[in-house]
Amino acid sequence: MGVICDGLVVEYLAGTRTVRPIDGLSIDVADGELALLLGASGSGKTTLLSVLAAILRPTSGTVTVAGQQVAQLHGRALANYRQRTIGVVFQAFNLIPSLRATENVQLPLRAAGVSASQARRRANALLSEFGLDERRDHRPGDLSGGQQQRVAIARALALDPPVLLADEPTAHLDYVQVESLVKLLRKIAAEGRTVIVSTHDERLTPIADRVIEMTPAGADTVSFARAVELAPGEVLFSEGDRGELVYLIDDGEIEIVKSAGKGKLETVARLGPGAYFGELAPMLKLPRTATARATVATRVLGMSGPEFRQRVRAEKLAELVADRAT
16 A cells, blocks of 8 residues: 655745745655655655654645555544554664663553563564664663664564654664665565655665655755766776766767776776766765776766666656557
């Protein structure tokens, strides 16, 4: 059943000014899918999570989560929704410092009326599943950021909700911890649960089933796309450079070469018009893994990560329509 928003609008007053962080948003995320809300601060990511968690009511539009019309829930039905339909992982973890890991995970279970023995078994099983069996009696202050994150996820899943929401889950993690979190989120979604993650971290995009671009309210759309003319032999970027753009060859040819040791270069690809290259560096925030140079007079179009994803999605849709027409 997943999560469906149709024409969602959220607005509020800030002094005398009306702010509309979400204006006409429509999304459809199915069971078993992992969706990213990708955007900078102020783009409405946390606002959308608050609406889905029934903390904030929208101004207009409809929100359906696991088959329930969220705006129509009141009283006991609303409390039950918040308790059993939605699991929330907060940016700052929000673990209770005085409680052990297992006790933090048991909290929502005990609040839902689960017996102490059942709550303890469920909490310990989750912590064991997430590799924290030996840490279940540790308090948050004795855990690393990645371990606290896993405890917070275990707590959010304690009552086995069909939808998991995570607000900026990589904010307090280093690179190694992010890799572990990525695998865990992918596993959780693969079990049939809808997972929606708000983030500005594009390292998460490779694991997502869909990426929802969020734009700050009132902001102009900024395009980073630019045309680059290259002379024969001219280098566009070198191995080890930082990269912000993905490139599309409009005309000419690009040779991709890598270091082969002792000052030698190895050609790994020759690309012609219509080919994309250079996507790993901006998408995964990695240094360039090869050098790109023109073999003839060449024109390329550089675009940002979001522009690249939008273009690829549009091309895939066009291919699908063409296939159905034949």
